Amino acid sequence: MNVFELICLIEHRPGMFVGKPSLESLHLFISGFLFNNLINDNADELDLKFKKYFHDWVKKYIESTHKVSLEPNRNYVDYINYVFPNNEQRIQAFFSLCRIFFNDEI
16 A cells, blocks of 8 residues: 555545544654555655655645745645644645645656
8 A cells, every 4th residue: 555545545534544633643644654664665656756745745836826935844734734724624635735746646
């Protein structure tokens, strides 16, 4: 399983994976999954691209679509939290951003 497949599963039943869903809990769960894949040499190309590029991609995407300037060297959680006011919107935005990112990468 790669990160794309995992995120697709989580999107349909986030509470099953992270308990009470929040962007922070999703981020930690996905980071742990990627860490496991990397140390066990199971990471595929999408895992590596997500880990390396997703943070910066989200920053650029949000800056262009929301006409804001975001601090560099932060993670996607900070960027999404900055523009979406509540937990439900943040989670929906995360899954939407993932779909766009992976559509560009697949």
